[in-house]
Amino acid sequence: MSAILNVSGITKIYESGKKKVLGVEKVSFSVKEGEFVSIIGPSGCGKSTLLRCIAGFEKVNCGQVLLGGEKVTKPGPDRFMIFQGLDQLFPWLTVEENIIFAMKAVGKATKGVDPVEETRHYLELVGLLGHGGCYPYQLSGGMKQRASIARALSVKPQILLMDEPFGSLDAFSRRTMHHMVLKVWEKTGVTVIFVTHDIEEAIDLSDRILVFSPARLKADVANPLPRPRERNQPSYRSFLLKISGLLEGDFKTDSAFKGVSAPEATLAF
Numbered sequence: 001m002s003a004i005l006n007v008s009g010i011t012k013i014y015e016s017g018k019k020k021v022l023g024v025e026k027v028s029f030s031v032k033e034g035e036f037v038s039i040i041g042p043s044g045c046g047k048s049t050l051l052r053c054i055a056g057f058e059k060v061n062c063g064q065v066l067l068g069g070e071k072v073t074k075p076g077p078d079r080f081m082i083f084q085g086l087d088q089l090f091p092w093l094t095v096e097e098n099i100i101f102a103m104k105a106v107g108k109a110t111k112g113v114d115p116v117e118e119t120r121h122y123l124e125l126v127g128l129l130g131h132g133g134c135y136p137y138q139l140s141g142g143m144k145q146r147a148s149i150a151r152a153l154s155v156k157p158q159i160l161l162m163d164e165p166f167g168s169l170d171a172f173s174r175r176t177m178h179h180m181v182l183k184v185w186e187k188t189g190v191t192v193i194f195v196t197h198d199i200e201e202a203i204d205l206s207d208r209i210l211v212f213s214p215a216r217l218k219a220d221v222a223n224p225l226p227r228p229r230e231r232n233q234p235s236y237r238s239f240l241l242k243i244s245g246l247l248e249g250d251f252k253t254d255s256a257f258k259g260v261s262a263p264e265a266t267l268a269f
């Protein structure tokens with residue numbers, strides 16, 4: 001499979017007044033079409049910054065992001081971002097209307113197909129069939145994230161960017177969401193980049209794990225475990241130890257850029 005995303009030497013420096021803070025520095029990696037890649041690292045190490053640079057929400061200071069060979073300079077419907085917050089849907093529209101609105105806004109409703117029928121397909125995929133007529137306030141946190149994922153898929157993005165999407169859910173709901181998101185990934189073949197603080201979540205879901213230390217990509221590790229991943233297997237434990245070991249220590253990064261403060265990252269799992 002060829003690379004759909006190429007991130008080449010990107011640096012993002014935030015400037016507020018006289019202060020300059022490093023978001024990410026000289027980060028390079030690529031992602032193949034259909035891959036599921038997780039990004040893990042201490043709080044403040046630049047995971048969200050990286051995702052926002054790929055989404056086109058942030059302008060990079062150096063380097064470039066190429067998606068399908070095209071340079072990313074602004075947000076676009078080929079990248080859809082899902083956040084941790086549970087209020088990403090328009091509260092004045094039903095779930096079905098939210099999805100139809102998104103499809104129409106980016107011109108991705110399939111020609112000759114009734115948008116209501118198409119919406120049903122995505123709702124079924126995320127396990128929300130029968131809830132299309134609900135308003136967001138009538139849904140649980142997990143159901144809201146399912147609806148946000150259905151809406152994201154409906155615009156047929158090349159990459160789904162997920163920034164700790166299940167971070168505010170309880171452990172049981174998270175496990176249920178993991179099954180759902182893997183089913184969606186397998187059925188649609190969409191490329192996923194998934195930010196998490198949770199090592200087991202990264203191992204359960206992804207083909208590859210990018211381990212960050214402050215502002216830098218420290219390791220790019222292929223997940224050797226066959227799917228479905230069994231947490232009680234010795235091979236799972238040893239891979240978990242490997243990733244945990246990569247996350248330990250090394251919390252001071254001096255920027256190569258003069259006058260730029262390194263991020264203050266903390267280990268908080």
Ligand SMILES: Nc1ncnc2c1ncn2[C@@H]1O[C@H](COP(=O)(O)OP(=O)(O)OP(=O)(O)O)[C@@H](O)[C@H]1O
Nearest residue numbers: 014021022023042043044045046047048049263264
């Ligand atoms: N808009 C901004 N303006 C100034 N500094 C910022 C801004 N956004 C992020 N930063 C800084 O950039 C660094 C990286 O932040 P980022 O949010 O990308 O980290 P993170 O790894 O996603 O953290 P967390 O896991 O806690 O969400 C931090 O030092 C942060 O304070």
